[in-house]
Amino acid sequence: MLSSLDPFELAARQIEIDRESTRRHDRLFERKKKRLQQSPLGFLRGSARLFYEVLVFDPKLQLDEPARGAVVGDMHIENVGAYRTDTDDITFNLNDFDDAGIAPLWVDTLRLATSVLLAGRSFQATASESLALVHELLDGYEEALAGLEIPTTVPKPVAELVERAQKRSRKELLDMRAPFDGTMRRFVRGDRYFDLDEDERAELPALVDAYRNALGSRAPSHAASWKIQDAAHRIAGNGSLGRRRIALLLVDEQKTERIFELKEAKPSALEVLFGPVEEDPARRVDAAARGLVATPPRQLAALPSSPLGSFLGRKLCPEEDKLDLARLSVGKTLSHVGRTVGAIVGRSHRRSAVDLPPGPRSRAQRAPLVDRAVRLAGTLESVYLAYARLTETA
Secondary structure, eight states: OOSOOOHHHHHHHHHHHHHHHTTTOHHHHHHHHHHHHSOHHHHHHTOHHHHHHHHHHOGGGSOOOOOEEEEOSSOOTTOEEEEEBTTSOEEEEEOOOTTOEEEETHHHHHHHHHHHHHGGGTTTOOHHHHHHHHHHHHHHHHHHHTTOOOOOOOOHHHHHHHHHHHHOOHHHHHHHHSOBOSSSBOOOBTTTEEOOOHHHHHHHHHHHHHHHHHHGGGSOTTGGGOEEEEEEEEOOOSTTBTBOEEEEEEEOTTOOEEEEEEEEEOOOTTHHHHOOOOSOHHHHHHHHHHHHOSSOBTTOEEEOOOTTOEEEEEEOOOGGGBOOOTTOOSSHHHHHHHHHHHHHHHHHHHHHOBSOOSSOOOTTTTHHHHHHHHHHHHHHHHHHHHHHHHTSOO
16 A cells, blocks of 8 residues: 555556556556556546545545445546447447446546546646636536436537447448458457467357356347357456456357457455445446446446456447547537536436435535545646656666
8 A cells, every 4th residue: 555645656556556457468568558658637547546545545635425326436537438228229428337336426526527637738728727627517417416407419529429339330340340351250469459368268158158148138139149250358448458358259140240348347446445345346347337327338247257257248339439538629619528428427426326415516515526636636647747757668
């Protein structure tokens, strides 16, 4: 655990965490390092455990608010995206639940506000403009949490994301991820995929059977005849780099090809602050996802035990369908997106929360949260720089 909030100590701790989580494959440590070096927001996205270790070290950064329920755990401004649901609709919602669980709601809003402040550099925002974005986001959150959300138009970047996902056919996704090599479709090894280890390949048939059984009536037609055409490690994400992510290309007796992902589920970063939970990690993620969103990602299912660990299965969702705000700068569009993301989180929290405030809190009432976000953003900005310094030649 931490002995101080010295930026270099925190940066060294993050390197230690990443070395441990990627010990099976050195290439993933290098990938993680590049992701964390990209920006202060990128560093926050990939350091959820460190974030909670900081809160443990300095309890004054925590909030004393009674509302609790299902939370994302590693919430940030870009932890939303477009995905297809079991009803074949495209929705824009929370889409990453690795660290989700039951906890005080403030953990999500504190991380969310901190992420906006850390993204200020990418947005070309002044300090005042960054704070204004935080207030806009929290306004949307409070209204939705109180059930007073005001209908509004969909921000252009969100509409474009949803439209792109709606227009993409199954063949287009297959062509993007597993093009035909002259004999059959295969995942292209390289930046996105690499070969599974021998012990992982040996467990594939059992994992596919377990996933099909977990889906039950939600399994596609002819799932009983699934055969594995190809499988590979998928390289994606930031905070989850180092977990097993098995991309599966399955084909049935009708020659229909589908891509799924089995993602290893680990204990939540929330446990650093609130202690361990007995629930299996995959079951925890599945339950929290269903608590947060009315329509989870398509064919989401928990595989609670295997020789390789606990997994969460789902239809593969391209990274291109996640919200990427790097190309936006301060203005009405960014404010609209921020308010929309805030409303999504507020709506999600309201679904299962208890001890909610009687109505939307004013900006004055939210001051303790914003002040703590400022302190955390300042700390993490300096840790980001120290991390870049320590990894210059690492």
